[in-house]
Amino acid sequence: MDQHSTVILGAGLTGLSCALHLGRDYLLVEKQNEPGGIVRTRVRDTDAGPFHCDGTGHWLHFRDATIRALVERLLPGGLVEYERRAVIHLSGVFTPYPFQANTYGLPRETVLDCLLGLLRARHPEDFGLPRPDAPPRTFRESVERLFGEGICQHFMVPYNEKLLGVSLDEIAPEYAERFIPKPSLEAVVRGALGLSPEALGYNAKFLYPRTGGIGALSKAFAAALHIAPRLGVAASAIDLREKTVSFTDGTRARYERMLNTMPLVDFLRLATGVPDDIRAAAARLRATTVHYFDIGVRGPGAEASDHHWTYFPEPGFIFYRVGSYSAVHRDAAPAGCRSYYVEMSGGIRELLDRPDQLRDRVLADLRRAHVLAEEDEILFTDLRTIPHAYVIFDAHYEAARRTVVDFLAAHDVITHGRWGGWNYGGMEDAMIEGRAAAEELHPRQP
Ligand SMILES: Cc1cc2nc3c(=O)[nH]c(=O)nc-3n(C[C@H](O)[C@H](O)[C@H](O)COP(=O)(O)OP(=O)(O)OC[C@H]3O[C@@H](n4cnc5c(N)ncnc54)[C@H](O)[C@@H]3O)c2cc1C
Incomplete structure (x- = not known):
């Protein structure tokens, strides 16, 4: 049986970034024949010529200058x-994203609902309403306080319930906080009159590889590794007590530490030595x-x-x-x-x-x-x-996730990434988490 100081399960951006930052002493295993998870680009041949399709829209945003510089260095054609x-389609009309700051053009009753709702939410005293004295308990309450009833009724609630397939009353208040633009009252009023001066939100501009589709990013990471990933091989069983992992090609490996990036719930299905209370916690994780x-x-x-x-x-x-x-x-x-x-x-x-x-x-x-x-x-x-696209941040989420993550950490398994960490992160988060995992696995000497 092979012996490795670190085994990394999954060569999506989290696993690739961890391997790149580790540089040595790892085994990186990926079940697909190509790295990248859904950050891949398929070529679809037709009689008109080839189409390049990503795993749905994957647009890059950076807040970490080091990660951006790394991506720019690795990508052969750079970024554009x-x-x-981006627009919203409602009542047969297209309005610019974000909805809350661009209601101009919608039926006048809708615009009025949105404006009055926002004023009531932000200045309840002027409407003889009490100001809430406790923090919001659900995501619905949270967005109603931020945007008011009209914006919630016409967009926030129906859109997010359609996306998540559950009532927003089930979702924790801080869900997706980072991703929701929160315009000023002035911006909302200007937007209702068609006078929005600028695009809002974390993704008003975005980046994309000049060539090769978004898959070029995963390929570039894989090409820069000192030890190439083993592709087309999946973990099939993990013995947490013995610290061994079996693979679909019949091989096994012993590890000192492991980074898991495959979906947390799938990882636990492969693991032996997991007590019932941990399995019960994992059963509460939804997506x-x-x-x-x-x-x-x-x-x-x-x-x-x-x-x-x-x-x-x-x-x-x-x-x-x-x-x-x-x-x-x-x-x-x-x-x-x-x-x-x-x-x-x-x-x-x-x-x-x-x-x-x-x-x-x-x-x-x-x-x-x-x-x-x-x-x-x-x-x-x-x-x-x-299969697991958006994690459901319900009332059980935080405790259930923490229980599972702490249990695995006690068995020298760290688990990161959008699905490994059971979270709501983008590609940059995956690269950042991979880097953090490398530091956790092999801390630098002071
Ligand atoms: C619909 C949608 C749209 C998105 N749009 C954007 C966007 O515009 N911008 C953005 O920044 N982010 C976007 N994201 C998020 C982005 O896709 C993720 O943050 C990123 O792909 C996470 O990478 P990861 O390495 O954590 O997970 P993954 O890429 O899933 O990596 C895990 C890997 O593990 C492998 N694996 C699974 N089981 C096994 C096994 N048994 N053995 C070995 N390997 C295994 C999988 O094949 C996979 O390659 C979007 C996500 C979704 C769902």
Whole structure:
């Protein structure tokens, strides 16, 4: 049996970044034949030419200058910056993202609901209302206090419930805090009058590899490793007491420490030596499953064909978000063609075993939303699944996660990444967590 000081399970960005920062003494194992998890780019050949489809829209944002510099150094073609063209579709109208600061153009009753709701939430005394004296208990309460009832009723609640497939009354107040723009009263009033001076939010601009799609990022990390990952081999059993891991190719390895980046709940299914109370905690960890279509189209397009991405809060549309790879990066589709990713969450279960009907419904909704024109020729529709896409931050989340993570740490297993750490992070978080894991596994000598 091989002996390794560190075994890393999973060569997504967390595992790749950990391996890169460790530099030596590790075994990195990845079940797929390519590194990157969903940060990969598939080439889809058609008679019009090749389409490049990522694992839904993956746009980069940086707040850590060292990680940004690392990415720029590793990526052969570097990065290109884009200004976001993201919109919301509501009442048959497209308004710019974020909804809360751009209600101009919506029916006047909707705009009034949003403005009055915000004023009531921020200045309750002027409406004879009490100011809440306790912190919010749920995500619904949290967004209602931040934005008021109108913005919540028309967008925040229906959109997030469509995305997560559960009531926002179940979600903890701090969910997605970092990702939600919180405009000033002035910005909301200006936005209601169509006078928004600037784009808001953490992703007003974003970066993307100049060549090779988002998969170029994972490939660049893998190429820079001193010890190449073992691809196409999955962990199949982990003995936490013996500190051994068995792989699907029949080999086994003994480890001193392990970094897990595969979904935490899947890891526990493979592990032996896990007491019942830890399994019970793991059973309380929940996540959504996202199904998405990659769609390739040839034709003239319609009014809304070129948005980078669009949010659909209304239940009449089966998807919650539609994005276009080719609207961001022209080379993602051949000349005269466009490509989309169409994301769906809860509420489509009954159509999943009827994929043709699901596809027809999606295409009909895309035409109704003016993303596709009647004359557009559909070149392909590929349905894919992300089994654990968004972690559900419910009342059990924090305690259940902590119980499992602490138990594994006591067995020399650290567990990080969006699904390994059972969290809500983006690609940069994965790279940061991988770096932090490397420091935890092999602390530098002072
Ligand atoms: C719909 C969606 C859209 C997103 N959009 C963005 C975006 O625009 N910008 C952004 O920054 N982030 C985005 N993200 C987040 C981003 O995808 C993640 O933060 C990132 O991919 C996490 O990487 P990871 O290494 O932690 O996990 P993963 O990439 O999942 O890595 C884990 C790896 O473990 C492997 N594995 C699983 N089981 C085994 C096993 N038994 N043995 C060995 N290997 C195994 C998997 O194949 C996988 O490669 C999005 C996520 C989703 C779901």
